[in-house]
Amino acid sequence: MSTTLLKTGQLIILSGVLFLLAACNPTVTRVDSDSVTDLSGKWNDTDSRLVAEEMIQDVLSRGWLSKFNRSEGKSPTVIVGTVRNLSHEHINTRTFVADMERELINSGEVEFVASASERDEVRSEVKDQDLNSTEETRKALGQEVGADFMLQGSINTIVDAVSGEQARFYQIDLTLIQLGSNRKVWAGQKKIKKTVEKGGFRL
Amino acid sequence: MLIEQAVVLRKNVCQMVCVRSILLIGICILIQSCASYGSHATTMRDGLLQGKPELSLAIAEQKDPDQEEVIASLDKGMLRRINGDYVGSNEILEVAKQEIEKLYGVSITENLAAIAINETLRGYEGDRYEQLLLHAYMAMNYIQIGQIDGARVEMLQANVKMMEWGDEPEEDAFTRYLEGLIYESLGEQDSALISYRKAYTVYKEKGGQQYPVAPVGLKKDLLRLLAKQRLWSEYKSYKKEFNMTKYKPPKVSKKFGELVVILHNGLAPIRGETAIPIFSTEVQQNLRVAFPTYKQHKKRLYTPQVSVNNKRYSMETVEDIDALARYSLGQAMPGIMLRATARAVVKYNTQHSAGESSALAGFLMTITNLITERADTRSWTTLPQAIELKRIKLPVGEHDVQIQMLNTAGQPVDVIKQNVVIKSRRTSFLIKHWSAPVPKLNQVVTQ
Numbered sequence: 001m002s003t004t005l006l007k008t009g010q011l012i013i014l015s016g017v018l019f020l021l022a023a024c025n026p027t028v029t030r031v032d033s034d035s036v037t038d039l040s041g042k043w044n045d046t047d048s049r050l051v052a053e054e055m056i057q058d059v060l061s062r063g064w065l066s067k068f069n070r071s072e073g074k075s076p077t078v079i080v081g082t083v084r085n086l087s088h089e090h091i092n093t094r095t096f097v098a099d100m101e102r103e104l105i106n107s108g109e110v111e112f113v114a115s116a117s118e119r120d121e122v123r124s125e126v127k128d129q130d131l132n133s134t135e136e137t138r139k140a141l142g143q144e145v146g147a148d149f150m151l152q153g154s155i156n157t158i159v160d161a162v163s164g165e166q167a168r169f170y171q172i173d174l175t176l177i178q179l180g181s182n183r184k185v186w187a188g189q190k191k192i193k194k195t196v197e198k199g200g201f202r203l
Numbered sequence: 204m205l206i207e208q209a210v211v212l213r214k215n216v217c218q219m220v221c222v223r224s225i226l227l228i229g230i231c232i233l234i235q236s237c238a239s240y241g242s243h244a245t246t247m248r249d250g251l252l253q254g255k256p257e258l259s260l261a262i263a264e265q266k267d268p269d270q271e272e273v274i275a276s277l278d279k280g281m282l283r284r285i286n287g288d289y290v291g292s293n294e295i296l297e298v299a300k301q302e303i304e305k306l307y308g309v310s311i312t313e314n315l316a317a318i319a320i321n322e323t324l325r326g327y328e329g330d331r332y333e334q335l336l337l338h339a340y341m342a343m344n345y346i347q348i349g350q351i352d353g354a355r356v357e358m359l360q361a362n363v364k365m366m367e368w369g370d371e372p373e374e375d376a377f378t379r380y381l382e383g384l385i386y387e388s389l390g391e392q393d394s395a396l397i398s399y400r401k402a403y404t405v406y407k408e409k410g411g412q413q414y415p416v417a418p419v420g421l422k423k424d425l426l427r428l429l430a431k432q433r434l435w436s437e438y439k440s441y442k443k444e445f446n447m448t449k450y451k452p453p454k455v456s457k458k459f460g461e462l463v464v465i466l467h468n469g470l471a472p473i474r475g476e477t478a479i480p481i482f483s484t485e486v487q488q489n490l491r492v493a494f495p496t497y498k499q500h501k502k503r504l505y506t507p508q509v510s511v512n513n514k515r516y517s518m519e520t521v522e523d524i525d526a527l528a529r530y531s532l533g534q535a536m537p538g539i540m541l542r543a544t545a546r547a548v549v550k551y552n553t554q555h556s557a558g559e560s561s562a563l564a565g566f567l568m569t570i571t572n573l574i575t576e577r578a579d580t581r582s583w584t585t586l587p588q589a590i591e592l593k594r595i596k597l598p599v600g601e602h603d604v605q606i607q608m609l610n611t612a613g614q615p616v617d618v619i620k621q622n623v624v625i626k627s628r629r630t631s632f633l634i635k636h637w638s639a640p641v642p643k644l645n646q647v648v649t650q
Binding site for chain 1: 306307
């Protein structure tokens with residue numbers, strides 16, 4: 001009688017230990033970078049990708065490119081300005097801006113110049129070359145290409161919530177502004193809406 | 204035959220010893236997890252009281268290396284902040300935020316444990332005021348590392364949280380006020396006005412209870428923005444309500460900027476444990492229950508006084524965390540007592556049934572139940588006792604700012620010095636923590 005009791009006790013403890021051990025090993029599964037993984041309902045890679053896709057497709061298909069080509073006889077040069085995060089989440093805007101930049105550069109129709117933060121490092125390198133590089137390979141200062149357009153934007157959100165349920169609406173606006181004339185030549189927009197429901201119970 | 208029996212017997216003994224030691228370990232773990240948060244907090248806060256915040260941080264950092272407990276992360280966040288590590292503070296407070304989110308919803312196992320063993324086995328997600336102040340402190344960290352957009356994000360998150368709590372709006376006055384300050388420093392005056400209005404509503408409705416009475420500074424901010432947006436009828440009615448008929452909105456000049464001084468003064472109260480016997484009608488017995496209380500009375504704070512350019516300004520209390528903590532515990536008390544009574548009955552029954560099988564088992568069970576009956580003394584104790592604020596209009600340029608801490612006789616006991624730069628029509632923030640006068644040995648306190 002007492003032995004069976006003990007055995008059950010041991011079993012319970014054993015299963016507990018096993019459970020604990022199982023919890024120690026993280027399971028890793030590799031997934032395609034295009035797959036949708038919505039975990040918490042917050043801004044994630046899928047949102048960033050959707051924005052990049054929409055914006056790239058839009059910015060390459062609009063008339064500002066051909067117009068500029070016709071009038072200036074060269075492809076436009078763009079600089080990335082700031083994309084302000086006015087949403088309720090800490091969103092890294094660099095991801096979709098970098099996606100856009102890559103697609104535009106690779107399309108061969110648009111050229112990009114280094115942004116304000118990137119420039120400093122490049123300039124210090126050029127200055128360093130002035131002292132240390134051979135004459136043939138040395139790059140001169142003051143030979144940078146001035147940008148024709150600046151890409152600016154913002155992320156805004158509207159959140160509606162009652163206990164346990166949320167509706168999140170993201171609006172991402174990007175505009176290309178012609179430097180000098182301040183004309184807006186392109187405006188891209190992407191809207192994303194999600195509903196998030198939280199469970200009322202947990203273990 | 205005899206040998207076989209002996210082997211079986213030895214096996215049984217072995218098993219029993221084994222099971223007992225496992226049980227013992229289990230009880231030890233339980234007791235350890237019951238080691239009250241209050242005593243840990245007292246040691247941790249000693250450093251702050253002796254002017255050695257780095258010691259407090261070292262003690263806090265030792266706790267919870269897996270970063271799973273909300274309370275430990277909150278303490279680390281606050282102490283990293285006080286030690287000037289704003290980025291690190293935000294990292295750990297973000298962890299606390301995620302953990303709080305995981306604790307959303309009613310836990311079945313934790314509630315069972317709370318009824319069978321004690322309340323400390325429930326996940327600690329922080330009281331509502333603590334959850335909102337988490338965002339406020341993260342926002343202040345962002346301000347102090349110069350990322351005001353990040354501060355804005357935190358305020359919007361606090362906003363969502365308040366929205367979620369819905370019908371009975373549990374808004375936090377200081378969080379709303381800070382939100383307004385952040386909006387205004389970003390040039391979003393329309394949003395700032397809404398925040399000030401909401402902050403004022405909280406002060407008006409709950410002022411003198413869990414909140415201080417509406418600060419005069421906030422009233423002026425409200426009137427100033429109403430005038431700027433030409434909402435004259437509301438302006439007039441507020442002017443009348445505030446009894447500030449002589450108020451005139453100040454003129455905006457390029458030669459001036461603004462300094463916002465925020466002082467986190469003192470330390471939040473600590474919960475202690477009180478145990479009382481209560482009579483249970485169910486088992487017709489007196490049963491011992493433990494519950495948290497604030498044993499110490501509210502402490503008298505030192506009065507901060509800001510001086511810049513030979514002018515002195517008194518600060519206003521914008522958040523009374525001591526009052527909030529006591530109020531919050533008072534609100535939770537009926538639930539705590541209900542669970543405590545239920546727990547006492549459950550424990551009595553386990554003792555009783557164990558006692559029926561053997562006297563020793565009954566005795567052991569009684570001891571276990573006594574030891575495990577602990578009150579939940581957790582609360583964010585590295586918070587200040589009060590938050591004080593003053594907005595000062597200053598000419599553009601560098602200024603030496605002093606915050607003097609005055610005792611009841613009006614004598615300074617300590618001074619915080621800081622150089623600030625004021626930019627044209629911009630807001631500069633000066634955010635400081637002060638816990639207690641540092642005992643200075645062999646040193647005369649100079650004014």
